[in-house]
Amino acid sequence: MNAMDVMMRRWRLDTESSVPPFEQIRLRILDLASAGDLAVGTKLPSVRSLATDLGVAANTVARAYRELEQAGVVVTAGRSGTAIASGGDVIAAQVASAAEAFAAVVRDLGMPAAQALRIVTAALDRS
Template sequence: MRLAIDTTVSTPPFEQVRAQIVEAVRDGSLTAGARLSPVRTLAQELDVAPGTVARAYRELELAGVIETRGRAGTFVAMSTDPARRRIELAAEDFAAQARLVGMDPSDALALVADALRR
């Protein structure tokens, strides 16, 4: 998997890294248990500050997409329920899109509630 930062778009670099990793997990380019590059290594490859990659990794870990195993490194999370994992990834993508357009979280939740009722 090759990540890249597009400096011509308004999307922040950390969000680009996060979204590309989510997409790679979604399309199978990154599989459960795959080891990710260390923060500093990936930051050098992308020519961004280490904090940029660290933030993307933190958000991915909070979302359950990746897991950090101390000195062993950072890995794609081992999901026990693939169907739930797909929904979690879709929710993460939806949340990112809602944040990107500045949507109020309560409005975004209302959209999801309406969609679930249909």
């Protein structure tokens, strides 16, 4: 299964979402890289190809790729394309660390987990 198939499996851009399309694409690739569904070295579809499949402007995909590159999740080698970098694990570690800190605050304040999760979900939906 190629990277395009993996990325598109049971996923489409949510045109009704308040989350911009580039961010949805960025999060999808980040999720797949963190879960290991897109292994290190997996070549991503070209910007133009993914943009066509998703029905968005090429600049939308290019921005998602650029932000992923800045975060160390992907590497771009000019005409050789964009591939998953080994840095995806670093990002997962940073998020896990932030989650631990958040969980400690929730426990210290005695807030029920369900309420804390609703707050996090709302925050993620806003950004």
